[in-house]
Amino acid sequence: MYSTLEKKYKLIQKELTIGTIALGGVFLIGTLWYRFVENWSWEDAAYMTVITLATVGYGETHPLGSRGRLFTIALILLGVVNIGYIVNRFTEAVIQGYFQEGIRLRQQRRLMESLLEHYIICGFSRTGRQIAKEFWAEGVPFVVIDSEVESVQKAQGEGYMAYQGDATLDDTLLRVGIERAICIVAALPSDAENLYTVLSAKTLNPAIRAIARASTEEALQKLQRGGADAVISPYITGGKRMAAAALRPQVMDFVDGILTGADRQLYMEEFLLDPAFCPFVGQTLQKAKLRSQTGGLILAIRRIDGNLIGGPTGETVLMPGDTLICMGTAEQLRSLNQILGPIRSQKLRKPKSS
Template sequence: MNLDRQISTQARIEEQYRRIQQELTGGAVALVGVFWLGTIWYHLIEGWRWVDAAYMTMITLATVGFLEVQPLGDRGRLFTMSLILLGVISIGYIVNRFTEALIQGYFQAGLRIQRQRRIMEALSGHYIICGFGRMGRQAALEFQSEGVRFVVTDSQSDPIHAAQELGFPALQGDATLDETLLKLGVERAVCIIAALPSDAENLYTVLSAKTLNPMIRAIARASNEEALQKLQRAGADAVISPYITGGKRMAAAALRPQVMDFVDGILTGTDRTFYMEEFQLDASTCPHVGESLREAKLRSQSGALVLAIRRSDGTLISGPNADTTLMQGDQLICMGTAEQLRRLNQILCPIRSDSPRPPRHGQ
């Protein structure tokens, strides 16, 4: 009930802003029409010059009380009285609409809407976080530390205000609706994270996102095993269950604490020394496709370590040796310092050095 009320409130504000715009535009058009009516009358009926006719109309509408430009008969005076009445009505209508918009804050709301629209339209190759709860907030903080472009959406106003206070671009809306996803630029996004409270909402979000952009990578939250399987069938590329994943990590931390500390240290956080990164090989940009790791000399040139290679058919090669051949579509999972990974990025993608994204200093 609260969700529907908040969404309808947002929609009502946008509708009222559009209505005020239309009414102010209509009032301005009416005033211009009255001005031309008076000018044409004085020119054609009274036989005045265009300049005199326009001047007479202007001082009449402005009700400044100046004398007539030229003497008027009864007919001309009756028309002038009607012109004054029409002018007062038009100007009064515009002033009334403007005052209402100012008092109700529609102009401020309109500026926020336009600013949000410009931000969304400028986004490309970005990530979308649906739901700014505990999981969505943590994902946003990680993206911020990685320097990744992203946008947050939530159906409730409080999480949106919290995201905006942290400096995150945010838009209030229902992520299960195509309209909201299109506003977020889903067709230009590379990944969407469905971290909404219910499994049903996450399912609808994944289905909508995949329909609008079949190439987008979808990551969803699931509360149980059944929901996890349904989200996978719906097309989610990865499904995270906080309870299942949390239990596994707790067990791993108990059995292999040093390993977990090391893995956490290279995957997350802003004070890391080592990083892990993925590199997609493309024959059009990578000169080393078709070479072995020995021939490519990636370790000696960059200092980064190739931990694993995932082939385009899904085969995973853990701990590749020097004779492993690099092939088109391979994904290299590498580890190293920020500078080592940056050099490796330049070696693998000299033509398109901005892809994939290397980590930055200070992250």
Template sequence: MLIQRKYRQIKRDLLTGAFTLLVIFLLGTFWYKGVEGWSWSEASYMTIITLSTVGFLEVQPLGARGRLFTMALILMGLITIGYMVNRFTEALIEGYFQAGIKRRQEDLLIDSLINHYILCGFGRTGTQVARELEAEGVPFIVIDSQLERAEKAQELGYVVIQEDATLDESLQRAKIDKAVCLITTLSSDAENLYTVLSAKTLNPKIRAISRASSEEAVKKLQRAGADAVVSPYITGGKRLAAVAIRPQVMDFVDGILAGSDRSFYLEEFLLDPQICPYVGQTLSEARLRSQSGALVLAIRRTDGELIAGPTGDTLLKTGDLLICMGTGEQLRLLNSLLGPISPNSPRLPKQQ
């Protein structure tokens, strides 16, 4: 990231040098034309051979004043050209031009993304989130303002934007208008709050998930529009207690929620009446289990009601969210039965 900034600086320096050299050329040409009375071709030719220091004779004899100006013109040209050569050589040696090419390639990649996730913050929590997204094959972009973290994410092969995630410009560069989910794991609750507010303003439909360090921050983030708020301290405490009391249950839950070497997965499916043929049928009539092998663990109604362990008599309604468990192949088959997953839903596990 520092290299990219250096590349932009060198690019500006080279453009400034080229502009200065053009000004010096015009100055010399107008001097020889206006003061010495030469033709335009003679004036421009004299200026070029003077700036290039090729050592040709004067086009026409010069007086003392003309020679003083010519000497000044040579010095200005040498300084400007020397400066440009120095900057260009530094860029070649340090590989700044390659960094610029890589930056353009990253911009093209970002422009091509659609239905991707935006991960704000690449600290300890953000790093773990990135690993899980990578394991699931979910396209995502990392935003972090710290150089060390940004370089670490880049070394891992992630698409990175080293900017302040709380700024609208950073989110716009990450194509937030085309993203489906924003996960913010920044170090302070205030930064997470600002990021969620900005994200919801730029894309009201985006699903925003935020980290919080206190119960008060959880409430504020929810009021700001966060769809889900996770407190590592609260969640961590609950998990520690659960592992102590029910270790085998937690081992099983961990095995189906995270990691790249899972045998079983949990997935959610939103029933769309336009593409799902089973809306209006009971689970027994739909025969989802017998057709796919996947198990429907729960159903979330549109009014928020959660039906855990639905029976065969449970009716499937428009807007129901099915929470299902199965192997990757079983969930793909279930997806084909229910219709394509909405872009706003998490992606299915990658085929092994």
């Protein structure tokens, strides 16, 4: 399935190609007629056909009889129709900017083909816009998918890479590099669309992390059964955060300050320990001295079996496959990333300035 813009560009390409082929066919017919019916040389036949189609007003190359003149009249009419059609389609393409759009589409396709370990946002509504804003602040590569031209134009106007298409279709996901992505966020307005998107994404890339939006409890459960790694209900989550803000306002301000925004001083990050690269696997936190070396604070450790250790002590042993949940400044987390080894194929995210 192609986007509307792609369809328009491909249609104008097809029409111009058909017009050019038709004009070539008329030229061939004219040349063959003058060569075999009028018994002219190939050079004279081609020359007569060109000046006839161009309607330049030159005289006949050789005298023509009534039959030849009637054919020449028909040739002129065919040429005028074909050339007029080509000029009309070419002029419309220039005025409407289809050629510029084609160049932009090719550039966009090359950019999408170069994406690696990127994030995909499906839907650019209020939720999708906020997600894109946070991703942009974090400096992570991402692409937006939306079926509406206006939404795609808004996303592109804000500097985001965007593609117009139906996110529930495999072809659309393949066009934005689903097989190379590390996470997809289904933020479409319909729970059914989000479910289809998650199912398609997991089928095309079983290793991808799928985050989905749900409007109801029932949809939340179905999305989880459909393979979503995390399902967020704006109403449930919003209610919990409002309650927490009322009961523990300072805690919420602190948590919000380290989780979102481009102007914060403290950040939270997670690090996966790969025994092939990390030199501290098998050591205790006290022996590893991560805090003294970097200044970063290890808040929790998620074991490979899913067990969460909150507030690990110095005697906690670092195990293969552990995920360290850490907090610190951007420089502290960057130092922590360096001494833990090349555990990511990309560098630690550097937040963009607002």
